[in-house]
Amino acid sequence: MAAPVFVGRDPEVERLRGLARAAAEGTGAAVLVEGEPGIGKTSLLDTTAAECARLGMRVRRGAAEDLEQQLPFSAIGACLGLLVVTDDPAQARVARLLRGEDALALRAAAANHQLAVTEAILDLVDTWCAAGPVAVLVDDVQWADPASLVVLHRMGRGIEEYPLLVVVAARPATRAEAAGLLRSLQARGADLVELAALPDAAVTALVTDRLGAPPGPRLARLVAGAGGHPFYLTELLAALMREGWIRVDRGSAELTADAAEAGMPRSLVDMILRRLAFLPRKERETLQQAAVLGRAIDVAELAAVLEMPVMTLSEIMFAALDAGVIVDAGPYLEFRHALIREALSDGVPEQMRTALHLRAGQVLTSSGASVERVAEHLVAGTALDAATLDWLVASADELITKAPGAAVRLLRRALAEVSEERAGDLRFHLVRALIWESSLREAEQEAREAISHDPDPHRRSALYWLLMDALFRQGRQAEAVQVxxxxxxxxxxxxxxxxxxxxxxxxxRFFLRQHEAAASAAALAIEHGARAGDGYAVGLGRLVQAGLRFIEGDVGQGLALSEQAVADVGQGVLPDMPAGQSVLRGYCLLQLDRLDEAEQVLADALESNQRYGGPYLALIHALRAQLRFLTGAWDDARAEIEAGLEYPDPLGDGPWLRGLGRLIAIHRGEPATEATIVAQGQGGAAEAQYVYLDTWARVLLEEPARAAHCLDLFFPCWEHASALEHLPHRVMYHICPDLARLAAAAGDRDRAAALVAKTEELAAAQPAVSLTATALLCRGLAEGDADLLLAAEESYHACGWRLYEAQAAEDAAVALAARGDLDPARSALGRALDLYTAMDASRDIFRADARLRRLGVRRGRQGPRKRPKHGWEALTQTEHRVAALVAAGMSNPEIAAQLFLSRRTVQSHVSSILAKLGVHSRVELAVSAHQRAAAA
Incomplete structure (x- = not known):
């Protein structure tokens, strides 16, 4: 396929061709093309598409529509082919989700549905990139809907790692949302291509190309009036040629005398309208009306709207095709250029434009057109008649899932026009639409208003539920309880x-730490649910009971009840009713040291919450990060932290994620971030439970000589752990080893004894290997007993707590050296240093070396080296597995499914791998992996 002729843009064309070649070779890029209407943006995209196709890239091309700004994902959906039937199963799955097919049966809202669709679209593009290079080209981004802008924004994140070229074209003056996308892409290093007016030499070349000869003096002066505007210039030349006002003579193209006498139109709009001057007035008006209704023209649909015979309309369309006003675009006709359509549409008075849209919407409601197609016209129209109101109520479920923004506008307009008798259903649907649109504050206000007016008890009950859900998702659990x-x-x-x-x-009430009230409400939920045969109500009650047993320290019973809750609720939980039963089950398994099972359960919970945009995503990532922190897989933990912090956090678990990240940085001797919570209780009950993480981080940074001060600062976190605003002892005993060390260093026998007593009590009440290890460690440190410390090391090894295993070995080495057993001490130090090296815990390595040197124990020349920072040896076990799967051609979603990770987490791993190996793309990573395998 030959590239289209494109005069005067050689530097821009070569720039995009170079980026396309780089993307085809594995290094992606995002490009912004800016310029005024008609300056050549679309032609540049045409050239780029041709080059990408020549390079064997999968090309996805589309344009945003001004009438579709209220339809979520309309721009990106059209671009990626998600709006047409396909045999690609991955694409078809996203298309079904985009159409809302998984949620149409709901009678309540599925909040965060757009988040789930966004993730699915990114998964699809990721899958395509794993199969080969991809080009995504989107024109007229200034009109793109907000959801499509979010997808493009996310697509540009880390794009250099993928064989992906994203090119978006927009006019310079764009609305705020589109301008935000352009700024975000530029901030990440996107290339900016600004198309200015053509220089004189390019204008001469364009005229010569069109006319077969360079312009003479009079023609050159006339075309100069086009100001280097390519579209204006080509329209001007077309008009002159159509009128026969150009003569080529003696190797030059010049104006005829008739042209000088007739005069030329003074503006591009006049030029376009003059192109249609040969048509009778009625036909011109028909084209203007068609322009009002959108870029694409469905002849049968337009005939119905205008109440015109199809044959009559077809004759007008054939004339417009001959005049170059419209073109054949396959299933539809289209206006050849946006400026042509805009010029025609602007000639129609505003009142007539709105009337046309309203008429189109009314016709389409009775023709079985898609709800989003009907909605785009009704939104642009004015008043709604009785039949249209009936359609709105009947189509509300489907419209809300597919076009919540349009639904909000139509429902508000309808409510302003109907009587109170008809307002009930409309108010209910408006609340649902606002939640689907993620406008939770507005949904809350409308729900309260609707409840105060609605006499229907069933509908009012549904409104109460929606109001509670909107409040819960904003982290306002206390107000949800009031409702x-x-x-x-x-x-x-x-x-x-x-x-x-x-x-x-x-x-x-459970999340508010109101445990007695939560227990009473849970019992009532089970009682009423059992009486009504409602498994969901029973499951909710059991889930809260499970959480309460967990908080009280009976983790085994918490696990049993959470598993019962899973059975009660069943697998078909509606998206607007996420219970979180699998999340609690995973937490219980983690506390019982059943780490492999916890990994699997949390992976399932993550997948479910991602699919439906559930509210527990940040919490799930925090639990997965905690598991990896304990097991020493700190690069993996950081990937979970990074992923978790990108999600909504209604339960206030962000401080947990940031606190874990700060602890890892301290152990690795890296600059630590600022404290996540400055003062206890500042963030309320949800965040207060994580204050201890900041205190823990502060005491780790202190000098050993200030052990007594650090103990005074840190020990209250443990003393008050049973209070309602804190985590219980059974959940936060992982701080006890550091407390025991501080007590031993400070010589505080009373606090050391208190730690021993409490940890042994916990270990006796709820057997778990890590609890037993912690009790052994606390007693060993209090008594300076090397044998107990060695037993603690062994127990920590058995449960997989690698950091704690290393610290116990270090403590044992100190105690062994103190009693004169230098060879066993040296061996224990070696084991500790091996583990610290694997975790890259440089601060711990330095401390262990310093402590043992003072006792005469040195690791010697054969001691472990510092973990490499670069090369294949620097990769963690998980990173080696991810790298191997990338080299095998798997996409991030496929890798995520195989390793029980999220796509975002895998993306973080891939970025880390590329940095460590010094390569720039997945393709280079695959080459490096194959070279390494061949050399082995």
Missing amino acids: ATVALAADDLPAADAGRFHGFCAKC
């Missing part, structure tokens, strides 16, 4: 709903 309390006090609350309201109330 549940009001709902439960209503005399006409449907009996079948009472159990669910009690269950929701119990869940909120």
Whole structure:
């Protein structure tokens, strides 16, 4: 396929060709093409598409539509081919999700659905990139819907690692959302191609190309009036040629005398309208009306809207095709250029434009057109008649899932026009649409207003549920409890709903640390749910009971109840009713040292929450990061932390993620970030439980000589652990080893004894290998008993807590050296240093060396070296597995599924691998891996 003729843009064309070649070879890039309408942006995209196709890239091309700004994912969906039937199963799955097919049966909102669709689209593009290089070209981004802008923003993140070229074209003055995308891409290093007016030499070349000869003096002066604007210039030349006003003579193209007498139009709009001057007025008006209704023209649909015979309309379309106003685009006709359509549309008075849109919407409602197609016209129209209102109510479920923004605007307009008798359903749907649109504050306000007016008890109950869900997802659990309390006090609350309201109330009170109230509400949820045969209500109650047993320290019973809750709730939980039962089950397994099982359960919970945009994503990543922190897989932990911090955090688990990241940085001797919580209780109950992480980080940074001060600062976190605003002893005993060391260094026998007593009590009540190891360590440090410390090291090894195993070996080496057993001490030091090296815990290596040197123990020349920072030896075990799967051609979603990770986590791993290996793309990584395998 030959590249289209494109005069005067050689530098820009070569720049994009170079980026396309780099993307085809594995190093991706994002490009912004900016320029005024008609300056050549689309032609540059045409040239780029041709070059990408020549390079064997998968080319996806599309343009945003001004009438579709209220339809989520319309621009990116059209570009990626998600709106058409396909045999590609991965593409078809995303298309089904985009159409809302998994949620159309819901009678309530599935908040964060757009988050789930975004992740699915990114997964699809990632899968394509694993199969070969991809080019995504989007024109007219200034009109793109917000959801498509988010996808493009995310697509540009880390793009240099992928065989992916993303080119977006936009006019310079764009609305705020589109301007934000352009800024974000530029901030990440996207190339900016600004198309200015053509220079004089290029204008001469373009005229020569079109006319077969260079312009003479009079023609040169006329074309100079186009200001180097390519589209204006080509339209001007076309008009002159059509009128026969150009004569080529003696190797030069010049104006005829007739042209000088007739005069030429003064503007591009006049030029376009003059092109249609040969048509009768009625036909010109028809084309103007078609322009109002959008770029694409469906002849049968337009005939119905204009109440015109199809044959009559077809004759007009054939004339417009001959005039070059429209072109054949396959299933539809299209205006040849956006400027042509805009010029025609602008000639229609505003009142007529809105009337046309309203008429189009009314016609389409009765023709079975898609709800989003109907909505785009109704939104651009004005008043809604009775038949359209009936359509709006009947189509609300589908419209809300596919175009929540359009649904919000139409429902607001309808509510302003209908009587109170018809307002109930409309208000309910408006609340749902606002939640689907993620406008939670507005949804809350509308829900409160609707509840105060609605006499229907069933609909009011559903509104209460939506209001609670909107509050919960904003992290406002206390207000959700108030709503549940009001709902439960209503005399006409449907009996079948009472159990669910009690269950929701119990869940909120649990997160508020109101444990007695949560227990009472959970019992009522089970009672009402059992009476009504509602497994969801029973499951909610059991889940809260499981959480309470967990908090009280009976983790085994918490696990049993959480597993019962899974059975009660079942697998078909609706997206707007996420219970979190698998999350708690994973937490219990983690506390019981059943790490492999915890890994699997949390992976399943992550996949489910990603699919439906559930509220527990940050918490799941925090649990997975905690598991990897304990096991010493710190690069993996950091990947989980990075992924978790990108999600909404209604439960306030961000401080946990940031706190773990700070601890890892300290152990590695890296600059530590600022404290996540400055003062206890500043962030409320949700964040107060993580204050101890900041205190822990501060004492780790202190000098050994200040052990007494550090103990005074840190020990209260343990003393008050049973208070409602803190985590219980059974959950946070992982701080005890550092507390025991501080107590031993400070000579504080009372606190050391208190630690011994409490950890041994916990270990006796709830057997877990890590608890037993911690009790042994605390007693060993208090008594200076090397044998107990060696036993603790062995137990920590058995449960997989690698950092703690290393620290116990270090403590044992100190105790052995103190009693004169230097060879065993040296051996224990070696084991500790081997583990520290594997974790890259340079601060711990330095401390261990210093402690043992003072006792006459040195590791010698054969001691472990510092872990490499670069090369294949620097990769962690997980990174080696990820690298191997990348080299095998697997996409990030495929790798994530195989390793029980999220796609975002895999992406973090790939970025880390590339940095360590000094390569720039997945292709270079694959080459390096194959070379390494061949050399082995």
